[in-house]
Amino acid sequence: MFTAHFLGTLQKSLTWLGMKHVQSIPLPHHISRYSPDIVRTGARVMLCNNNANTVESFCTVSGTWLTSEPTNLAPVDLMHEPRMAADDNFICLIERFTGHVVVKCCVGWGTVKLPVHAGQPVAVAVHGQLAAVCCTASGKQRVVVICLQSKSVEHCFKVHIPGQPDAMKFDPTGTTILMTCGDTVYECDMDGVCVRTFGDMFLAPGHLDLNFDFQRNILVSDMTSRRVVIFDRFGNFKDASGSGLVHPTAVCAHHQYVHILDTGNSSICIYEIL
Numbered sequence: 001m002f003t004a005h006f007l008g009t010l011q012k013s014l015t016w017l018g019m020k021h022v023q024s025i026p027l028p029h030h031i032s033r034y035s036p037d038i039v040r041t042g043a044r045v046m047l048c049n050n051n052a053n054t055v056e057s058f059c060t061v062s063g064t065w066l067t068s069e070p071t072n073l074a075p076v077d078l079m080h081e082p083r084m085a086a087d088d089n090f091i092c093l094i095e096r097f098t099g100h101v102v103v104k105c106c107v108g109w110g111t112v113k114l115p116v117h118a119g120q121p122v123a124v125a126v127h128g129q130l131a132a133v134c135c136t137a138s139g140k141q142r143v144v145v146i147c148l149q150s151k152s153v154e155h156c157f158k159v160h161i162p163g164q165p166d167a168m169k170f171d172p173t174g175t176t177i178l179m180t181c182g183d184t185v186y187e188c189d190m191d192g193v194c195v196r197t198f199g200d201m202f203l204a205p206g207h208l209d210l211n212f213d214f215q216r217n218i219l220v221s222d223m224t225s226r227r228v229v230i231f232d233r234f235g236n237f238k239d240a241s242g243s244g245l246v247h248p249t250a251v252c253a254h255h256q257y258v259h260i261l262d263t264g265n266s267s268i269c270i271y272e273i274l
Contacts, residue, residue, distance in 0.1 A: 019228070019241045019258060019271035025063035027266045031056070036166070036209060036249035038261040038268065039086040045252070045259050045268060048084045048093070055084065055091070058268065060257075071095075072102050072109055085126040090148045092131045094121035101133055103148055112151045118142045125177065127170035130154075132177055136164050143168075143177065143192065157192035167209040167250075172216055180208035185220065185235065198235030213253040213273055221251040221260060228260065245269065 025045075027034070035048035044057045044066060053073055057066045073082050073095040082095045093102040097120055101112045114121060119137025126132075131146040141161055145154045165179035171187070176195065179186045183205045187196040199208075199220060206224035213219055216233040221242075228242040228251060242248065246264025253259070258271040 017274040018239060019273055021244070021269060022257075022272045023063065023270040024265070025058055025268040025270070027268065028056075028065065029266070034249075034261065034263055035081050035083055036207060036261070037084045038250040038252050038259055039084060039091075040252050040254045040259060041086055041088050041091075046084070046086065046091075047261060047268075048082050050081060053082060055093075060254075060259075060270070063268075072111075073098060083122070083124050085124045085131065087126050087128070090126055090131070092124050092126055092133075092148070094124045094133060096120050096122065101131065101146060103131070103146075103151060105148065110151050112146050112153065114144055115153060115156055118144050118156055123165045123168040123179065125168045125170050127174045130170070130174065132168060132170065134159070134165050134168050134179065141165070143188075145190070157190075159186075159188050159192045160194060161186050166207050169210055169212070172212050178210060178218070180210055180220065183208075185210060185218070185231075187235070196235055198231060199229070202229050202237050202240070207249060209248075209250045211252045213258065214255055215273075219251050219253060219258060221248040223247060223249055226264075228258070242269070242271070 033050035039046050046057045049056050053071045054068045071093045085092050091104040099114050103110045118135035121133050121135050123134040129149050133144045135142050141159045144156045161181045165181050168179045176187050183200045183203045185199040188194050204224035209221045218231040220229045226245045227240050229240045230238045248260050248262050250261040256273045260269045262269050
């Protein structure tokens with residue numbers, strides 16, 4: 001009883017006061033194309049370099065470039081776009097027209113073969129020991145759930161959304177998956193049942209990425225409107241922020257900081273949640 005009361009009081013006290021720009025990390029001029037993903041592990045932020053199919057990492061404190069690693073995915077056409085998801089233990093990479101997932105953990109690289117009937121991988125998410133890969137075939141979307149520890153497919157289910165998702169993330173509890181498509185965020189359970197849609201009144205059609213902050217607010221980078229739109233964990237609109245953004249294609253959060261990949265400014269913009 002006391003715990004429930006305390007958590008309720010704490011939740012009410014976590015009010016959104018906005019974001020303040022604190023730093024911009026310039027990106028190397030010789031890299032012209034990045035995948036619309038940004039992830040943070042420890043004190044590094046990582047981007048996927050489409051030009052060379054490499055993962056570039058930058059120090060979040062100094063902004064300096066740290067490493068460049070091959071993704072182990074060969075480019076398969078001129079418009080290839082590898083996608084990436086990660087946490088502190090695993091990195092997962094997918095590539096359109098490639099029927100497997102590349103997995104990196106502390107013991108090295110590995111691959112997981114996707115079911116042939118699932119189709120082409122287009123989005124990926126990571127949570128703890130699990131990865132979810134959204135695949136498309138004949139206009140239908142399926143999510144393949146993978147155990148990263150054993151590198152094996154656990155199950156596959158259909159999701160009913162109107163097209164290929166731009167982005168996909170696990171809810172912080174790992175019990176649902178959120179996907180963006182068009183101007184809407186779709187939340188589905190682990191059987192593919194859509195439990196909630198939101199955002200269409202506040203988001204513009206176009207590329208949308210999403211992530212969660214430390215308060216479980218949902219941050220959506222809206223490339224068309226050049227801003228980040230904030231919703232609470234129930235999908236209710238709270239705010240829009242990010243003045244000065246030109247082409248925000250990806251967003252991630254770590255503690256009180258939000259990292260936005262702005263390819264229009266060739267930079268990673270870092271904001272502090274107030």
